[in-house]
Amino acid sequence: xxxxxxxxxxxxxxxxxxxxxxxxxxxxxxxxxxxxxxxxxxxxxxxxxxxxxxxxxxxxxxxxxxxxxxxxxxxxxxxxxxxxxxxxxxxxxxxxxxxxxxxxxxxxxxxxxxxxxxxxxxxxxxxxxxxxxxxxxxxxxxxxxxxxxxxxxxxxxxxxxxxxxxxxxxxxxxxxxxxxxxxxxxxxxxxxxxxxxxxxxxxxxxxxxxxxxxxx
Numbered sequence: 707x708x709x710x711x712x713x714x715x716x717x718x719x720x721x722x723x724x725x726x727x728x729x730x731x732x733x734x735x736x737x738x739x740x741x742x743x744x745x746x747x748x749x750x751x752x753x754x755x756x757x758x759x760x761x762x763x764x765x766x767x768x769x770x771x772x773x774x775x776x777x778x779x780x781x782x783x784x785x786x787x788x789x790x791x792x793x794x795x796x797x798x799x800x801x802x803x804x805x806x807x808x809x810x811x812x813x814x815x816x817x818x819x820x821x822x823x824x825x826x827x828x829x830x831x832x833x834x835x836x837x838x839x840x841x842x843x844x845x846x847x848x849x850x851x852x853x854x855x856x857x858x859x860x861x862x863x864x865x866x867x868x869x870x871x872x873x874x875x876x877x878x879x880x881x882x883x884x885x886x887x888x889x890x891x892x893x894x895x896x897x898x899x900x901x902x903x904x905x906x907x908x909x910x911x912x913x914x915x916x917x918x919x920x921x922x
Contacts (some may be wrong), residue, residue, distance in 0.1 A: 713741030718750070734752045748772065756795060761802060761895070763887040769799045802892040807885045809899040814883035817906045818857075818874065822848070825913045826855055827877060833919025836911045846902055846911065847919050850876050856886060856921070859898040868894040 713723055717731065717740035728741040741900040742750065751765045773796055776782065785787040825832050826848055837845040842863035849856050855876045860869040868890035874883035888895060 716741060716743040716746050718742060718746040733780050752792065752795060752915050755799065761799065761806075761888045761890060762887070766799065766803055766885075766888060769796050772796055772804075773800060774817055787815075803885060804891065806870065806888070806895045806899070809896055810870075810885060811881065812881055813859075813872070813899045813903055814874065814881060816903045817911075818883060819879075821906065822857075822913060823855075823876075831915050831917045833916040835916035835919055836913045838905070838911070841901075841905070841910075844898075844901060844905075846913070847916070849873045849919050849921055851921070853877065857883075858887075859902050861894075861898060861901075868898060870895040870898050884913060 713728065713730075715722055716728065721743055723741055723743060728743055729747045730738070731740055731742050732738055732749075742840060748768050751762070751768060754760065755765060776793065779840060782793075824833075830848075832850050834848045834850075835845065840860055844861050844863075845859070847858045847860075853876050854873060856873050858869055858871045860867065869888070871887040872883050872889055873886040890898065902911065
């Protein structure tokens with residue numbers, strides 16, 4: 707049972723969180739740490755990215771919003787070095803997402819439209835998967851619901867886990883697939899998609915119905 711109390715102040719800047727949006731924060735071992743105001747949360751995510759280059763869904767969404775409002779409001783402070791360094795990193799994040807999205811489109815063309823979509827549409831359960839423990843614990847999972855199919859590609863080798871998730875329309879014959887979520891460095895995400903494309907081309911990605919696949 708979750709017995710954590712609602713945070714009253716940001717654990718970083720100590721500003722009051724009353725009537726403000728905030729994010730719960732946990733340690734790596736899932737112990738509850740407290741709450742972060744959105745400004746400190748954004749800064750913390752960016753600092754983490756600067757250290758390890760890891761792209762995470764929450765970071766990508768926050769980053770897109772920051773770039774949108776900077777452009778929308780024309781708040782470009784060219785005389786401030788810290789601001790320029792922040793925007794450089796935020797642009798780098800967006801460029802990584804753009805590269806990954808382009809590779810997702812290639813996956814759509816070479817895997818989804820060349821067999822996987824048909825397998826998903828024929829399936830009598832919501833999940834379809836291909837798991838290759840012999841290939842560095844590589845896997846592809848799909849889950850279909852409400853005419854949409856979510857596709858997660860992952861690799862759990864080398865003591866670390868990387869995943870990239872795309873979303874598409876289950877029955878559409880037109881290009882609809884796009885970026886949905888990520889927990890990987892740019893290079894790792896590209897590797898996952900390239901590996902799926904290559905294995906499928908060689909006939910080594912054996913998809914089958916999988917009732918254990920779920921949204922959670």
